[in-house]
Amino acid sequence: MSKKIQLYSLATPNGQKVSVALHELGLDFDTHVIDIRKGDQFTDEFKKINPNSKIPALVDPDGPGGKELALFESGAILLYLAEKTGKLLPADPAAKWETVSWLMFQMGGVGPMFGQFGHFTKYAPEKVPYAINRYTTEAKRLLGVLEARLTGRQYIMGDDYTIADIATFPWVVCLSAFYNADEALGLADFKAVQAWVNRCMERPANKALGLADFKAVQAWVDRCMERPASKAGMHVAPFPAS
Amino acid sequence: MSKKIQLYSLATPNGQKVSVALHELGLDFDTHVIDIRKGDQFTDEFKKINPNSKIPALVDPDGPGGKELALFESGAILLYLAEKTGKLLPADPAANWETVSWLMFQMGGVGPMFGQFGHFTKYAPEKVPYAINRYTTEAKRLLGVLEARLTGRQYIMGDDYTIADIATFPWVVCLSAFYNADEALGLADFKAVQAWVNRCMERPASKVSVFGAYNCWVIASCDAGGGAMCKEVALSAYDNADEALGLADFKAVQAWVDRCMERPASKAGMHVAPFPAS
Numbered sequence: 001m002s003k004k005i006q007l008y009s010l011a012t013p014n015g016q017k018v019s020v021a022l023h024e025l026g027l028d029f030d031t032h033v034i035d036i037r038k039g040d041q042f043t044d045e046f047k048k049i050n051p052n053s054k055i056p057a058l059v060d061p062d063g064p065g066g067k068e069l070a071l072f073e074s075g076a077i078l079l080y081l082a083e084k085t086g087k088l089l090p091a092d093p094a095a096k097w098e099t100v101s102w103l104m105f106q107m108g109g110v111g112p113m114f115g116q117f118g119h120f121t122k123y124a125p126e127k128v129p130y131a132i133n134r135y136t137t138e139a140k141r142l143l144g145v146l147e148a149r150l151t152g153r154q155y156i157m158g159d160d161y162t163i164a165d166i167a168t169f170p171w172v173v174c175l176s177a178f179y180n181a182d183e184a185l186g187l188a189d190f191k192a193v194q195a196w197v198n199r200c201m202e203r204p205a206n207k208a209l210g211l212a213d214f215k216a217v218q219a220w221v222d223r224c225m226e227r228p229a230s231k232a233g234m235h236v237a238p239f240p241a242s
Numbered sequence: 243m244s245k246k247i248q249l250y251s252l253a254t255p256n257g258q259k260v261s262v263a264l265h266e267l268g269l270d271f272d273t274h275v276i277d278i279r280k281g282d283q284f285t286d287e288f289k290k291i292n293p294n295s296k297i298p299a300l301v302d303p304d305g306p307g308g309k310e311l312a313l314f315e316s317g318a319i320l321l322y323l324a325e326k327t328g329k330l331l332p333a334d335p336a337a338n339w340e341t342v343s344w345l346m347f348q349m350g351g352v353g354p355m356f357g358q359f360g361h362f363t364k365y366a367p368e369k370v371p372y373a374i375n376r377y378t379t380e381a382k383r384l385l386g387v388l389e390a391r392l393t394g395r396q397y398i399m400g401d402d403y404t405i406a407d408i409a410t411f412p413w414v415v416c417l418s419a420f421y422n423a424d425e426a427l428g429l430a431d432f433k434a435v436q437a438w439v440n441r442c443m444e445r446p447a448s449k450v451s452v453f454g455a456y457n458c459w460v461i462a463s464c465d466a467g468g469g470a471m472c473k474e475v476a477l478s479a480y481d482n483a484d485e486a487l488g489l490a491d492f493k494a495v496q497a498w499v500d501r502c503m504e505r506p507a508s509k510a511g512m513h514v515a516p517f518p519a520s
């Protein structure tokens with residue numbers, strides 16, 4: 001089989017995290033699109049890789065001991081890639097553990113709660129005011145935590161761009177680019193968050209985020225990203241109902 | 243300052259995970275109760291430890307380089323304690339990473355989704371059928387994933403008890419013990435857990451059991467007139483009010499919960515404290 005990393009994914013925020021990391025690390029990989037709108041995640045073949053039937057999942061043919069390793073959960077994949085390459089995680093152990101805390105903050109909080117926000121504001125076939133209010137409130141609270149952390153810092157861990165940033169900024173971009181929640185969440189008021197998203201989106205690796213099929217959009221994103229003024233990168237990708 | 247680990251917590255499932263691990267590892271620790279019903283998590287002092295204002299959080303005075311290290315997020319704490327001690331994570335790197343995948347499955351899926359299930363079935367001041375249905379369906383799906391994994395295995399990683407188990411079983415127990423979802427999710431066949439609940443209920447002053455001390459607290463608050471739940475409801479919460487909505491089929495999950503709960507460290511770590519509305 002190919003000696004390249006095999007990525008099973010779709011360009012949702014969780015999928016984008018891994019694409020970003022792979023590009024950032026300069027690792028070669030093949031992508032298998034698992035279209036979760038069509039149920040690709042429920043095949044026996046895919047379930048062997050991820051019994052939870054979710055993307056992203058990754059198989060590294062050159063895993064520990066030179067053997068093939070299958071991983072699921074974007075947080076596990078990010079940690080694995082960082083430890084495999086020695087990059088995107090601080091070398092200092094204390095800073096490393098602080099980064100892991102922020103990674104888990106994204107995995108346990110930002111992702112699931114922004115996802116529920118998106119479900120009830122964009123996808124749910126009926127309007128559920130209680131849930132819209134609940135997840136709007138929590139999304140704003142989480143943005144506030146990020147705002148406080150990013151005030152006075154370039155990235156979550158200060159000057160170092162780490163897997164904590166990579167795990168988190170695609171979800172913040174999603175709030176705007178896919179959930180169109182700028183107004184509902186008052187995104188413009190989170191100035192440190194906005195500046196940080198721009199900073200993340202300026203990185204070349206992030207311009208390659210799953211946009212191959214959307215050339216007009218890509219050209220437009222490039223135009224936006226060329227502007228010195230800070231505005232969050234408005235990238236797009238197929239985003240299924242969740 | 244004390245050289246013991248300092249735990250800032252409450253006995254919610256996420257808090258229990260860390261208590262279980264600390265007891266399992268035989269580590270000395272001091273506990274600071276952060277009562278999230280009273281807003282303890284919003285003090286400046288606590289926010290320095292966890293800017294997200296959640297429990298659990300932990301400070302290890304003997305962190306890397308002998309310096310104090312603050313950690314938040316139960317998943318990060320579990321990983322840290324496992325790596326610090328060399329226990330509760332497989333030594334084999336491939337198995338180590340598989341364990342981390344299952345830990346993240348709990349952190350990103352089981353915890354948040356069971357928590358939403360609990361919110362809409364127990365805490366929400368209004369009945370929201372769409373959300374109840376959504377999170378009931380997802381809770382059952384996640385239980386199904388666990389069931390499949392645990393079929394033919396003692397623990398998530400086979401014969402090894404790991405942080406993947408410690409992260410996950412408190413949430414499964416919570417479905418029954420706190421969310422009273424036996425009927426809604428079909429938890430009826432967790433018979434050893436029920437027996438353990440009853441055993442702990444006989445020890446009202448016990449701090450080592452989520453069930454016993456919870457019951458003790460609820461009764462005390464009802465007697466004091468300040469409880470939100472009447473004594474009768476509290477007692478019946480542990481009354482095998484279970485029925486069938488599906489958990490009866492999750493036999494591998496049940497057996498696994500039993501195995502986890504048999505461990506002395508689990509009985510110690512599943513200690514009680516008031517469980518606030520989330």
